[in-house]
Amino acid sequence: MLENPHPQQIIWAGTALPNPHVPAQSNFGVCVEGNRIVAAGSHQELTDRYPDTPQKGGDHLLLMPALVNSHDHGRAIGTGSFGIADDLLEIWLLQLGAQPTLDPYLAAAFDGLQLLKSGVGTVSHSHNPRNWQTLETEADQTIQGYRDVGIRVAFHPPIVDQNPIAYDPEVFHRHLPANLRSLIEPTDASSVLSTKDYFCLCRNLYNRFHDDQQHTVQIHVSPAGGQWCSDPLLLEAVDFAQQHQTRVQMHLLETCYQQQYAYRRWGKSFVQHLDEIGVLGPWLTCAHMVWVDEADLARLAERGVGVAHNPSSNLRLRSGIAPIAVMNQAGINLGIGLDGHGLDDDQDYLREMRLAWTLGNQPRASSPNLEAQTIWQMGTVGGRRITLGEDIPLGCLAKNEMADLVLVDWAAIQGMWPLSAPDGLLRRATRQHVKHVMVNGDWVIWDGQSSQVNEGEIIDRLQEQLRQQNIAELEGQAKDNRSLAHYLRSFYAEWDNH
Structure with a gap:
């Protein structure tokens, strides 16, 4: 040290x-x-x-x-290393079940080190549970891993209570062969934490870790996405955040199918629906927002909602290019996140800022200009604002x-x-x-x-864990997932025609 x-x-x-x-x-x-x-x-x-x-x-x-990574998952190792090819988000998520299980502490420590070596001092970690029933233990170990290497972390455990595989599960189930229906039953939303248990977990983590003095750790809540969470769950998350003076982060409008889901479900945009039920506010950060309706941008700015932009991930998972220049022009608070899925799988935040700048400037003379100064703001004070909060003395x-x-x-x-x-x-x-x-x-x-830990030892331990994985079991899981993916792709292909 x-x-x-x-x-x-x-x-x-x-x-x-x-x-x-x-x-x-x-x-x-x-x-x-x-x-x-x-x-x-x-x-x-x-x-x-x-x-x-x-x-x-x-x-x-x-x-x-120091820079602020406003949305990430702390995977440590890129999914391509496990044979999980980039694809449409909805297909790609299905493949993640075939990932090896890594120790949460080691994954966070390694990922935190890569971010620090890229100039990042704060990371917003959206956790992907290895096992829902041991989520609290995973949370403890993940937070400790980040803190031991010296990076600030805003940690938010996820919760879902609907549509875990497809956005219209009844229709999707009907199109599946009987032998494949049994594969998705264990992943039904009822198999995750109950809402009561989830907010009890968040309360425990908040009481034990949330640091409102030095802001080394913040505990947020994360209803995983509008399509994956019911309205009552979203409102309870907002209520928790307001009671505890903390934040909510959720994935939203990452793909065109999520945009379509809102219109199919409510006959209106996602943003309009969330505003009508009271979810939007300065406590909320939405990751991705590639498919936001331009008519909703003024509403987001007025409500003080933050947007975490993830350009590499949006490209790799075929989601598209978020209209951040137009968002900036509308006055929306913006940050940048790596999403654990950078173009080169190296957690290079400086390169991610370059990509955000380059993609953000779109064709046509009438398109708004996105200046370097704006990108710099997104990586510093803007990222701090949507990650830790408005009044935190950080970023300058x-x-x-x-x-x-x-x-x-x-x-x-x-x-x-x-x-x-x-x-x-x-x-x-x-x-x-x-x-x-x-x-x-x-x-x-x-x-x-x-200067805090021995990086070589962490790498050695991760490599040893990979050597001990049950490869046959993982390959079997991957085969089942590929079978389901075929039908899931066909399911969404029908949405393309409507």
Whole structure:
């Protein structure tokens, strides 16, 4: 572990991005005491003011706030490593049952390390239970894994109470051969936690882990998606969040079939329905929102709803491209999430920001322009707003902000030709350029390596777990899933014609 015997230190760089609302600064630094920034300004001014304070930094570096990953799942290993090919979301989800079971602590620790090494200081973790009946134990271990490596986590366990396989289960069941109907009965929504048990679990996790002082851990609730959750469940989630002054995160309008589901069910858009029953509000973050009706954007902005944009995942799972430039123009709070499904399976948040910027600028002269500054905001203060909340002092390099910051190799990013920031940073930077990361006043990454845990040991233990998997059982599960997938694809193909 990197020792810091001094209660105070100056961190500076030749170039800095203190916050998304001001231009890049030259020779800028911050003075950190404990876990807070106590002063920010020019390097020379800080040196004169704190002459005996030790310093870290350099002319060749760029100083920036730590980034916020606003939606993820902490899988540790990409699904392609297990032979699960990218597909339509509805088909792909079915294949996840054939994944090997990994220790939740190791998965979170490994995933947290990859994010930290990409400059991320906070992750919003939407948990995928390995076993619904041991969800609380999984939650404990997952939170501990993230905290041991030094990353902040907003943890939200999921709940579903309807449509676990298909959005019209009765029709889907009727089209299945009898031998396949038995395969989906164990995955009926009644086999997961009851609503009572779920909110009891959330209350226990909140009481044990929720940190409303340092915000190292937050506990949120997560009705998994509008199509997977009944109206009463959604309203109880909102009620829980408001009572506990926490947040709700849910998947919404990720695919065209989810958009169609709303019109088939209620004869109106998902957003309109959720607004009418009282789900929308500043407590809510919706992940994906690829298929949102443009007419609903003003309503989302007025209600203060946040949107976590997941460009890589939306491409890989054939969902499409979310209209984030139009969302931004409408005044919607936006963040960016990797969703555990980046293009290269490497949890590179800097590359994900580049993809969001590139895809966000759509054809036609009449399309709104999405500037680099907006993407930078989505990765910092915007992400903090929709992940941890409006009033959390995080995402800027300013006095009284929590000390979450990153130093990247700006000289290596520029190469032979000078660049401006943040444009040049977003166009060229990758995780390989991240040198040092501080979270909550602690150097958790130094020279690109963890100062908190032995990453090699974590990798060795994960590889050993993979070697011990029952391959024949997993292959049998995968075969059953492929049989179901054929009929599920045919089921949704009929929706394409209506």
